[in-house]
Amino acid sequence: MTDIAQTTIIIGGVAAGMSAATRLRRLDEQANIIVLEQGEHVSFANCGLPYHVGGVIEERDALLLQTPEGLHKRFNLDVRTGTRVTAIQRDEQTVRVVTPGGASETLAYDNLVIATGATPFVPPLPGIERALTLRNVSDMDKIVAKVAEQPRHAVVLGGGFIGLEMAENLAHRGIDTTVVELAQQILPPFDPEMAAYVQAHLEANGVKVITGSGASSLTNTHVLLTDGRALDADLVVAGVGVRPDSDLAVQAGLTVTDRGLIVVDDDLRTSDPHIFAAGDATAKRDHVDDSLRFVTLAQRANRDGRMIADAIMGNSVPSNPVLGTAILGVFGLMAVATGWTETRARAEGRQIRVIHTHPGDHAGYYPGAAQMHLKLVIDAQTDAILGAQGVGTKGVDTRIDVIATAIRGGLRASELIDIELAYAPAFGSAKDAVNMLGYIADNLAAGMTTSIQWHELEAAMAEGSVLVDVRDPEEFASGSIPGAINVPLNALRERHQELPDSVIVHCQVGQRGHTAARLLTQLGHQVVNLDGGYLTWKIATAAKE
Structure with a gap:
C-alpha cells in the first residue's frame, strides 16, 4: 500500500473498467478511484442484451448488475455516468471531461486506465441512419421499443456472433428475419464447413440467411442488396462488427496498431508508463505466433482489469497470450471455437493436420445421446494443437473447454489420449470424444493413416x-x-x-x-x-x- 493516496481514473465502467476499480479498492482502501462512464449505466451485462430483446430475459433490471450508488456504498468508488472524456493531457497527467450538465472539467490522475471497449462498426451506406446497433442498455431499449411496434420484417446486417444472436431473438418475437452477410459464410471465427451447420439450423428455424451479398443502401421500407435484391425491412439491425474505441488513445499519441488497437506490455501499460489499457480496445498476443489480435471477450476484459489493479499496486502478473475461446447459441444449437481455424493456418503457410469427428455427447446405448461435430487443427511438425471447433446441441461446450485448457497447458494433440475425463453412460463415453481426437491425432502422427x-x-x-x-x-x-x-x-x-x-x-x-x-x-x-x-x-x- 502506498504512503500517499494516489488517484486512479478509469475511463469506462463496464467489464474491464469495473474489474480494475473493484480489485484496486480491495488492494488499497486509501486510493482515490474515479470511474468515468459516458453512458447511462455501469457494470451491466452486455452479453445478455439480445436476450432481453427476445424476451428470454424478461426483466430489464436483471441486466443492471450494479449502480453508481451501490458501488459507492460498497467500494467507496466515485462513479460518474453521463460523463464523457474529451482529451487526455499526458504532460499534465490530466483528463478533460464534459459532465452531464454540459460543463467542462479537468481531473488529475496518478494512474489512468483506458477501458473504453469496442464500438459497433456502421458501414457508410445511404440510409444507414435508420439501422439500430447494440452496444449498451440504451441501444437495447431502442430496439425493444421498435419491436413493440410489431414490425413484420427485420434484416440483420452481419452474420457474426451479435448478428446471429439478434436474429434468433427477433425470430423469437415472431418477426420474419433475414441475416445478410457479405462474406461467403457466416461466423468468421469458424471454418466454412463448421459454420454450415449453424446456417442450416438457422434456416430450419425460419431465419433466412444470405451470404456473398451485402447491403448497398437502405430505404424507409427496404434493404437493397449488392446483387440487386430488395428485402422488406421494417426493422434493420447493424451487426456488421466492431472496432476498438481507441480515439482517446490515438489523440493522446499512444502507440496503436494499424487497426487502432492500443498496444500494451505484459503489465498492460501503454507507451505512457502512467496509462494502462484493458479490454476490447487493446491488442492481445496470439497463443500460436505472438502476433497482435483483436479479441472481444468478456472473460479476458475482466481478467485485464484485475491485472491492471495488481500492476498499479506493484504486484504485476504477466499477461498471457489469448486463444479466443468463444461460444454461440442459436435455437438450442451451440457453436464453439478456440485458437486458430484451418483457414488461418493455411493462410499463414502452416503445415497442418486436420481432424473431423462426429461422436455422440454420451454413450450411444444410453437414451438421449446427441451427435456432436468436432474439428481439431494440428501443427504437422510439432503435433501442437493450433485450434478446435465444435457444433452440437449438447456436449460441445465442455469439450472445447477441455481442449482450450489442454492448449494452455501445452499438451500435444496425441496427448489428448491420456486426459482422464469423468465417465458414466449418461454423461460421456469410455473413450471420450476428446480422447478420440487424441487417438486419431496419434495415428496420423505415426503415419498409420493418411x-x-x-x-x-x-x-x-x-x-x-x-x-x-x-x-x-x-x-x-x-x-x-x-x-x-x-x-x-x-x-x-x-x-x-x-x-x-x-x-x-x-x-x-x-x-x-x-x-x-x-x-x-x-x-x-x-x-x-x-x-x-x-x-x-x-x-x-x-x-x-
Whole structure:
C-alpha cells in the first residue's frame, strides 16, 4: 500500500473498467478511484442484451448488475455516468471531461486506465441512419421499443456472433428475419464447413440467411442488396462488427496498431508508463505466433482489469497470450471455437493436420445421446494443437473447454489420449470424444493413416483417384459422393482385388474408413481416408451450392 493516496481514473465502467476499480479498492482502501462512464449505466451485462430483446430475459433490471450508488456504498468508488472524456493531457497527467450538465472539467490522475471497449462498426451506406446497433442498455431499449411496434420484417446486417444472436431473438418475437452477410459464410471465427451447420439450423428455424451479398443502401421500407435484391425491412439491425474505441488513445499519441488497437506490455501499460489499457480496445498476443489480435471477450476484459489493479499496486502478473475461446447459441444449437481455424493456418503457410469427428455427447446405448461435430487443427511438425471447433446441441461446450485448457497447458494433440475425463453412460463415453481426437491425432502422427480433406477431394478425383464408399448399400443408396463406388467394409477383404492399387476410402463419419484404410494398406494398397467421412463432405459442399 502506498504512503500517499494516489488517484486512479478509469475511463469506462463496464467489464474491464469495473474489474480494475473493484480489485484496486480491495488492494488499497486509501486510493482515490474515479470511474468515468459516458453512458447511462455501469457494470451491466452486455452479453445478455439480445436476450432481453427476445424476451428470454424478461426483466430489464436483471441486466443492471450494479449502480453508481451501490458501488459507492460498497467500494467507496466515485462513479460518474453521463460523463464523457474529451482529451487526455499526458504532460499534465490530466483528463478533460464534459459532465452531464454540459460543463467542462479537468481531473488529475496518478494512474489512468483506458477501458473504453469496442464500438459497433456502421458501414457508410445511404440510409444507414435508420439501422439500430447494440452496444449498451440504451441501444437495447431502442430496439425493444421498435419491436413493440410489431414490425413484420427485420434484416440483420452481419452474420457474426451479435448478428446471429439478434436474429434468433427477433425470430423469437415472431418477426420474419433475414441475416445478410457479405462474406461467403457466416461466423468468421469458424471454418466454412463448421459454420454450415449453424446456417442450416438457422434456416430450419425460419431465419433466412444470405451470404456473398451485402447491403448497398437502405430505404424507409427496404434493404437493397449488392446483387440487386430488395428485402422488406421494417426493422434493420447493424451487426456488421466492431472496432476498438481507441480515439482517446490515438489523440493522446499512444502507440496503436494499424487497426487502432492500443498496444500494451505484459503489465498492460501503454507507451505512457502512467496509462494502462484493458479490454476490447487493446491488442492481445496470439497463443500460436505472438502476433497482435483483436479479441472481444468478456472473460479476458475482466481478467485485464484485475491485472491492471495488481500492476498499479506493484504486484504485476504477466499477461498471457489469448486463444479466443468463444461460444454461440442459436435455437438450442451451440457453436464453439478456440485458437486458430484451418483457414488461418493455411493462410499463414502452416503445415497442418486436420481432424473431423462426429461422436455422440454420451454413450450411444444410453437414451438421449446427441451427435456432436468436432474439428481439431494440428501443427504437422510439432503435433501442437493450433485450434478446435465444435457444433452440437449438447456436449460441445465442455469439450472445447477441455481442449482450450489442454492448449494452455501445452499438451500435444496425441496427448489428448491420456486426459482422464469423468465417465458414466449418461454423461460421456469410455473413450471420450476428446480422447478420440487424441487417438486419431496419434495415428496420423505415426503415419498409420493418411487423410484427405473434403475440399481436396474434387481435385484428387479429377486427377484419377478412385473413391471407395465402404458404407452399407442402404447408406450408399440414401446419398453418395458423385463418382464413388460402393464396396461395403464387411466385403472389402474378399473384393479388394477389384480395386486399383491407390484408392481413397470413406464411410459416414470416418471410423469405418480408418478400418478400411488399415485393411487395404496391409493388403498392398496405397490408401487415403476422407477425413470426417460423407457427413463432413455433405454439409460442406451443400453450403457451397
